[in-house]
Each structure stands twice: as structure tokens, then as C-alpha cells.
Amino acid sequence: MTVQEILRQCEDLYNDIDFAYVRDWKTRHGAGAIGYMPVYVPRELIRAAGMLPVGIMGAGDLLEIIKGDAYFQSYICHIPRSTIEMGVSNRLDCLDGMLFPAICDVIRNLSGMWKLLFPGKYAKYVDFPQNFDAELGGTFYRHELRGLLADFARISGREISNDDINEAIVLYNENRRVIRELYALRVERPHLVPTYEMYLILRASNILDVAEHTALMRDYLTATLREERPVRDNIRIVLTGAFCEQPPLGLIRALENSGCNIVDDDWMLGARYMPDDIPVTADAIGALTDAYLTGTVATASKYEEDGNKGAYLISQVTRSGADGVIFAAPSFCDPALLERPMQQEALKREKIPYTSFKYSEDTGQYQVIREQTGTFADAIKLWGDA
Numbered sequence: 002m003t004v005q006e007i008l009r010q011c012e013d014l015y016n017d018i019d020f021a022y023v024r025d026w027k028t029r030h031g032a033g034a035i036g037y038m039p040v041y042v043p044r045e046l047i048r049a050a051g052m053l054p055v056g057i058m059g060a061g062d063l064l065e066i067i068k069g070d071a072y073f074q075s076y077i078c079h080i081p082r083s084t085i086e087m088g089v090s091n092r093l094d095c096l097d098g099m100l101f102p103a104i105c106d107v108i109r110n111l112s113g114m115w116k117l118l119f120p121g122k123y124a125k126y127v128d129f130p131q132n133f134d135a136e137l138g139g140t141f142y143r144h145e146l147r148g149l150l151a152d153f154a155r156i157s158g159r160e161i162s163n164d165d166i167n168e169a170i171v172l173y174n175e176n177r178r179v180i181r182e183l184y185a186l187r188v189e190r191p192h193l194v195p196t197y198e199m200y201l202i203l204r205a206s207n208i209l210d211v212a213e214h215t216a217l218m219r220d221y222l223t224a225t226l227r228e229e230r231p232v233r234d235n236i237r238i239v240l241t242g243a244f245c246e247q248p249p250l251g252l253i254r255a256l257e258n259s260g261c262n263i264v265d266d267d268w269m270l271g272a273r274y275m276p277d278d279i280p281v282t283a284d285a286i287g288a289l290t291d292a293y294l295t296g297t298v299a300t301a302s303k304y305e306e307d308g309n310k311g312a313y314l315i316s317q318v319t320r321s322g323a324d325g326v327i328f329a330a331p332s333f334c335d336p337a338l339l340e341r342p343m344q345q346e347a348l349k350r351e352k353i354p355y356t357s358f359k360y361s362e363d364t365g366q367y368q369v370i371r372e373q374t375g376t377f378a379d380a381i382k383l384w385g386d387a
């Protein structure tokens with residue numbers, strides 16, 4: 002496959018807000034599908050039940066919001082409106098349930114709204130411990146996972162064994178491994194993995210069966226290494242804050258065209274929340290619990306000790322050899338915007354330049370942002386800071 006063929010497939014998946022792939026997968030496999038909101042859910046358990054995990058990240062700029070606005074006040078982000086709009090327009094009726102991870106009050110409220118709107122469908126608010134002690138948070142999380150497992154067994158109508166979970170862990174480990182390879186290649190030779198392409202390839206993980214997605218990424222790696230691509234005089238950027246509501250595709254392209262090679266980011270974080278392999282053991286639930294307690298990356302919805310905010314961002318900059326940071330957060334996103342002052346302080350201490358903007362998933366005008374990030378890139382190129 003060529004890069005263009007792979008991208009066309011990913012663009013089709015991105016643009017299909019009727020989820021034809023999911024409907025087809027269900028028919029072919031005679032099995033269910035469970036949707037989940039950002040940032041992270043243990044997809045291994047859904048897969049172990051023989052079902053398809055489906056990442057739902059709103060409808061971007063692909064859907065006019067007609068009813069969704071009526072369910073929320075004005076001053077919150079956009080993703081719950083478009084998710085409701087997709088729900089009430091029957092686009093998500095291919096899902097046999099929805100998971101709402103504990104990330105912020107908006108998602109919590111959305112889970113309640115979902116239960117009221119779709120009383121016949123399974124909807125679960127998934128709580129994550131903010132205490133990372135094995136005895137405290139670990140015990141709680143094990144209990145949560147066992148509850149999910151029982152729910153998935155009921156929905157799928159099959160017992161889920163330890164081997165089933167381990168099989169899923171192996172599949173996702175392989176997926177994580179190829180994602181690591183992709184990210185490493187982008188750090189080493191960013192011109193071979195343009196941001197627009199990287200985003201689309203990762204975004205496909207929301208929909209595709211995990212084995213199919215791993216194969217797609219491998220095909221892309223092979224194809225892009227074969228291509229001759231121009232090396233641009235771009236600065237290297239870490240983009241942060243976009244872990245939930247996603248910027249529209251046009252904006253992602255505009256960032257790249259403004260002279261920024263994004264060498265690390267936090268979008269599509271669910272696929273990379275646990276970057277390392279999870280061991281295969283006789284206690285698969287225990288392995289998933291340990292991975293959550295000790296092996297997840299930092300993000301705004303996860304508790305960190307006082308004074309530690311910003312440390313992970315600094316490590317992203319250092320690891321990727323970035324010249325600066327772009328804070329890109331959805332408008333009214335409390336988690337992203339509340340942690341930004343601490344992150345900015347950390348960057349100032351390290352003399353790392355940064356700039357920031359806000360977006361909405363249906364932002365239509367990119368020119369102002371493009372000029373801002375273009376000026377940021379020029380300032381770094383000319384003077385080494387902004």
C-alpha cells in the first residue's frame with residue numbers, strides 16, 4: 002500500500018460519523034460494540050469479551066448541532082454537544098453500550114444525560130482512582146475492572162477467562178509497540194511522519210479492530226520509509242492540552258503549514274496512556290491494575306503531587322528534542338486550562354518557549370492561529386526563543 006492509499010482509508014474512517022465500519026464489523030463477527038469517551042478505558046476487557054471498542058471523540062466539524070445545544074449550558078466545551086447530537090440522530094445506535102471515563106464534570110454530566118436519553122442501553126461512568134497506592138487505589142481499581150468485566154460478560158453473553166484477557170493484552174501490546182516505533186521515527190525524522198498523517202493513523206485506532214490497526218500502522222511505516230519527502234526548515238514542537246475534544250483536521254494541517262513539526266503530543270492519548278507492554282500473567286486484572294498505577298503518562302485528569310505538574314511536559318520536550326511547546330486546549334476545558342499555569346511556570350524555569358491558543362472541534366477559521374504559530378516558529382528560528 003502507498004501512503005496515499007493508507008491515508009484515504011483513514012480519512013474515510015474519520016469522516017464516517019455513521020460508523021459503517023462498526024456496523025459491518027458487528028455483522029461479520031456477530032458480536033457487540035462498546036463506545037468510550039476520552040481519555041482512557043481498558044479496551045483489553047472489551048476485546049476479551051469478543052466486542053469492538055469504539056472511541057467516540059465528538060463529531061468535529063462534520064455535524065451541524067441542532068438538538069445537542071439544548072442539553073448544555075453555553076459556557077462549556079463542544080464535545081458533549083456533538084456526542085449528544087450523534088446519539089439523538091441515531092448515529093450511535095450501533096453501539097451496545099457507552100463508557101464515560103472520569104475525566105471532568107462535563108463527561109460525568111454527559112453520562113447521566115446518556116442514561117436518561119437512552120434508558121435501554123448500557124451506560125457506565127468509569128471511575129479511576131487518584132490514589133496510586135496498590136492497597137488503596139489498586140484495590141478500588143481492581144473492583145472497578147471486575148465490575149466492567151461482569152458487565153461485558155452479560156452484554157456479550159459469554160464467560161471471559163484470564164486467557165481471553167491475556168490474548169487481548171498481547172494484541173494491544175503489539176499495537177503499543179508499533180505506536181512507539183511511529184513516535185520514535187517522527188522524533189528522528191519528522192518529515193517522514195507529518196503531523197496530519199500521524200494524527201489520522203492514530204485516530205483510526207478509535208474505530209478499527211486492534212489487529213487491523215496494528216497492520217495498518219506497519220503498512221504506513223513501510224510505505225513512508227520508502228518515500229522521498231522534502232526536509233522542511235520547521236521548528237520542533239510539543240503540542241499539549243488536546244487530550245479530549247480534538248481540533249478539526251484543517252487546523253492540524255494549518256499548524257504544520259505554519260512551520261511546526263509536532264514531535265510529541267497528547268491527542269489520541271487513550272491509545273498511548275500506558276506506553277509500555279503490560280505483562281501476561283495468571284492475574285490479568287492485576288496486570289492491568291498495576292499498569293494503571295505505575296505505567297500511565299501524566300495528563301490533566303490524573304492527580305499529581307503538588308509541585309510535580311509540568312515535569313512530564315518537560316520530559317516530553319527533552320526526549321523529543323523540541324524547540325518549544327504549543328498549548329492547544331479546547332475552549333472551556335477546565336482540566337487543560339487549570340493545569341496550564343503550573344506547566345507554564347515549569348517551562349519558564351527551564352527557559353523553554355511556548356505559545357497558546359484555544360479551539361473548538363468545529364473551529365472554522367484557522368488563519369489567526371496559523372499566523373500566531375507561524376510567528377512563534379519564526380521567533381524561535383531567528384532568536385532561539387519566543
Ligand code: SF4
Nearest residue numbers: 078105107245246334
Ligand atoms: S474537552 Fe475538557 S472540559 Fe470538555 S469534556 Fe473534555 S476534558 Fe471535559
